[in-house]
Amino acid sequence: MEYLDYLFSPRSIAIIGATDKKEKVGYAIFKNIVEGGYKGKIYPVNKRLDYLEGYRVYRSVLDIEDSIDLAIISIPIQYVPELFEQLGRKRVKTAVVISAGGKETGEKGKQIEEAIKERAKKYRIRFLGPNCLGFVNTLIDLNANFGLDKPLKGKTAFISQSGALFTAIMDWALREKIGFSYAVSIGNMADLTFGDIIEYLGKKEEVDTILLYMESLTDPEKFANVSRKISQKKPIIVAKAGRSESGQKAAVSHTGAIAGKDFLYSALFKRCGIVRSDNVLQLFDLTEAFSKQPVPEGNRFVVVTNAGGPGVMAADQFDKWNVKPVSLSEETIERLNKLLPRVWSHNNPVDIIGDAPPERYRKTLEILFEAPEIDGIICILTPQFMTKPYETAVQFYEVSKGKKKPFYPVLLGGEKLEKAKLFLEEHNIPVFETPEEAVDSMFLSYSYTYRKRLVAEDILEKSRGKNYKTVKHIIDKNLNEDNILLTEFETKKILSAYGIPVNDTYNTISVDEAVNVVRNIGFPVVMKINSPDILHKSEAGGVITGIKDIDSVKKSFEKILQNAKKYKPDAKIEGIIVEKQVSGDFELIIGSSFDKLFKQYIMFGMGGTMVEFFKDVSFDFPPLSKVAAKELIASTRIYRLLKSGFRDKKPVEINGLIDILMNVSDLLIDFPQIEELDINPLLAKENKFYAVDGRIKLRRFEGKNTILGGVN
């Protein structure tokens, strides 16, 4: 038995704050539990009542003779810490704190929450909330919440951080005939978090899809580790609000949480095999799709339609996901030729013509279900003159029953399709109202398959710790001197030590030395000021490029020194850097930074001075595996050019780039003191890479610097 079984499958429940006042939450919860058909023991607790609708009411939880698995608490929050003392003495196992007024209301609420957590810890009581609506376990008919009508039974589980979305989605699901095994309003997550609940539900065989509505995470590390395991067995779908800056501002003012950067949520979901839905409609659609149909094994989809236009719209929408319509095999086309009118489209979308009777749909679908070149079927029905919607829907059901490919019907119309729609919904087939919704759902459903496979190969390894000591020495020295910003020169030494290629770079302290260096490395060269006090080197006139002869080397040396002294008379000058001027076909960027919630993260993308304008970057977290590094690269738009070349630019060796990213990841894992790292640009030309400029910002830090894996 799992400990959380006490919470979700209790043998006895104390309802603290149960009341006979019908407008009160305490009444609604009591009523919902009683009327829901729960078979365990129910103990209402209220100081002022003796009986409540036939149940004996207890003055205190301590008065109950029976042992209590779960206490559901709906009293003003200021009394809850003291109540937990009683629960502890009574050895109550678990609790649901419905009461609002916690950290979402400000500092005082936060203190009360802390007090509750402290008592709970002391007595080892695990609890949901505060500020939640409760939960449902339909397996034992336990409707332990206020606000929900009794949900249908099914195999979807839902965890919602927002009470409003909890009721809205469950209410919508009732209409769409979607059943649930568990639904949990998770509230402020003072104790039990997303990670805990996902871990619990992930093990239940009565759960085959987990749906999340999230506003913020409090436990990214646990969440990640748990989700990476569970998503191998069952899909996790998440809707998260606060994608935009204005949205996030609204979200923070509403939940009072440290939200973390939204793009890091997206990166984390991806790394964990979780599918993120973009909006509420998509969440609805995905819930239907996952709960009612199998997941596609690949991305070769076919569209069947009795009307050209909607078929075109489906093709348009697949294009937005970069999915081309799969070509039908000769065999499939031949089989369809025998069946369909001469004027059928002979292609995908399969236009079976406006007069299509139910049998034509059925036979077409039979052929397509059997075709090995197809992973999923979208089937559009418009109400035309000869169309028999209901009879066609019956065929849809018959032909798709028990099949392993997903089948998504689109019923495009209104009145005439109502009966057909109802039939399909009652027979557990999702119904989409527009071609685009079906396409989005099909693709996102496939993306679960895709991501699941990535996670399976994404083995988190410990750093290989190359020239650990060299780097440690540089970092320690600087931190000892209270210097947290490393110069380009030192940054390159660190990068180089960890196998990240840099262009030949030397520090010189005299004109003669500079000339000697140039004789060794050859022209052209770049010369730059080397000073911990001058970080914006160009601005200071501290960079001269395209130096092609000895005379210019000499002049440049003096010129840079002069400029630096003029720019900042008291700057400490460590020398003049002389480096080989290299060129590349592509300017890339590799960066790393630190987020309070998500710890260290890594960025890769198109580099140069216009990074912020192009915004062609993607994110992930250390440690990177090969597969994660590959995905990080492949998630950018520039990847297509890197892979295939572009005009006079030859393709870039992607494996070389993967190695560099993994080396950066190792560096970050080995040195949590690196708070920020910037390599921009990283020049790339075929299999050659050069970090030609770089910057590191340090901090004093020990311990684990990443939310992923069991490393360090």
Next chain:
Amino acid sequence: MEYLDYLFSPRSIAIIGATDKKEKVGYAIFKNIVEGGYKGKIYPVNKRLDYLEGYRVYRSVLDIEDSIDLAIISIPIQYVPELFEQLGRKRVKTAVVISAGGKETGEKGKQIEEAIKERAKKYRIRFLGPNCLGFVNTLIDLNANFGLDKPLKGKTAFISQSGALFTAIMDWALREKIGFSYAVSIGNMADLTFGDIIEYLGKKEEVDTILLYMESLTDPEKFANVSRKISQKKPIIVAKAGRSESGQKAAVSHTGAIAGKDFLYSALFKRCGIVRSDNVLQLFDLTEAFSKQPVPEGNRFVVVTNAGGPGVMAADQFDKWNVKPVSLSEETIERLNKLLPRVWSHNNPVDIIGDAPPERYRKTLEILFEAPEIDGIICILTPQFMTKPYETAVQFYEVSKGKKKPFYPVLLGGEKLEKAKLFLEEHNIPVFETPEEAVDSMFLSYSYTYRKRLVAEDILEKSRGKNYKTVKHIIDKNLNEDNILLTEFETKKILSAYGIPVNDTYNTISVDEAVNVVRNIGFPVVMKINSPDILHKSEAGGVITGIKDIDSVKKSFEKILQNAKKYKPDAKIEGIIVEKQVSGDFELIIGSSFDKLFKQYIMFGMGGTMVEFFKDVSFDFPPLSKVAAKELIASTRIYRLLKSGFRDKKPVEINGLIDILMNVSDLLIDFPQIEELDINPLLAKENKFYAVDGRIKLRRFEGKNTILGGVN
């Protein structure tokens, strides 16, 4: 009286092909007209029948004594040309050719269509179709089609090129209680086109919104001229399939039409003040929004909600349209403070808290309707414990009645909201199921206002014909010599003549001349091969840049000549170009090309070698007005940088860029012989612009080269 009144409001109708066979289209149409309640004369025509459900049947249209305004034809298409001879003799005014089998089926069908058109022209019969479903005019209860149940009455008009979408959308509208005055299935548009029908419906005061489902245009010129006028008075909304390459491929195979490039449809819609919907759901939503609510006058929107999460989602979605939530005025906040619980959000989204009763919604909305800083209201209702959905919906109706600001309620849930939803639909208030749908509709509805204003200022002027003769001379000379590709040198002469600034560029035929030129224009210079036979100059080793001294000028002259001779021994060499090497902060592109359907068009955007990768370009058609040129620039992403500058790049003088674009437009209008024009890059730095490379492709052509306006 308009001529098309004979078609849409006929006094008498002959139904040719009316039959008693109930599965036939000819029966369905007859039945629909009779049962629809049409008050005019109905004359069924069928060679094999005497009576049909109480109506006398005529053997031929010639047997009818009465005059006939409209013939509806549902006989096999091969008999239709001959039938038109009879219609002609009978002086029938208009027709609807239902029969399929026209150009959509291939060459033979196309010939039949041509034959029908010819007869129709001869007898001046205007007709809809072939391959259409007919139409509805609810004003006179004329349901002249097959496949539709009788629509509700209203002020929306709908024109559909696809029969399937015609029935699907009308069927959906019945369920959503949206009424229509006219709905027209336009079919193959052999005679009457989108332009004709829009022109007709645009004049009707019973039409206040025009909805189009389009797969292709046949009359872009008429369509543009008509739409630009009508959109000043009433919104036109279009859904067009075939946005992607695969979609367009499917569309062409399905309609057999020359589709034209999809991005030019988008550009044309924009220039005509038409709103394009992106998908079917959006089309549904926009239809509701436009038919049931006023259009917002500006883009300052507020979101009211009883739940934080959905408010955040609305803010996220507005962000996708680059719309920030408007800040509430101090006065509005004060008024809300007096009304709302202490913990309300104090900001937009206005979170009025989960326990909001109907009165709180009403009073909040009253304040927001009165607030001058707000142009439109989105109001989210989730079914929480205290929520009274129906009573709240009644308040929504009461408070929004007769208001001039749009009011879009979002009912987020299912079962518990059904009654409220029904009430609102019956009271002509649109209901959205998700925050994102409401936001998209609000923004697109506003975009109508925005575009309408642009079109009003977009006066199409005739070219100002600068150095017309200079250019004419160059073009004539080249065409006379059968040379259609102009060199950079000649291109720059043309550009310069029309006021498009180029960098100093000279053709030199000797080293001495080159040296002289350089002494005049100063260093640095670029030298390039000037040969009509070498277009890829760099590839040929025909370009040397960064020349900074006389010695290099001399060497470069020889080197380029050598390279050119090696690259193409028989190339005609006209000299070596010497040009001032200029630099700019931004590389832009101005291009022009020719589309079979849309004629000449203009492109503007981010230039350089990566144009195809960045795809940051926008399109329009000549002639450009100032406002159109401005919009062309503002539609790119790079515009933001041009306007505000970026790091060390200063802002660019946008008016200078507008002038250049208008000059390009003049050039194109004056010289329809210019089939393609490329200026890439156009360097820009503050108020300085230089076309540093260019290319023109000519063709023999006279006449009007643009689909816009009454120019030339």
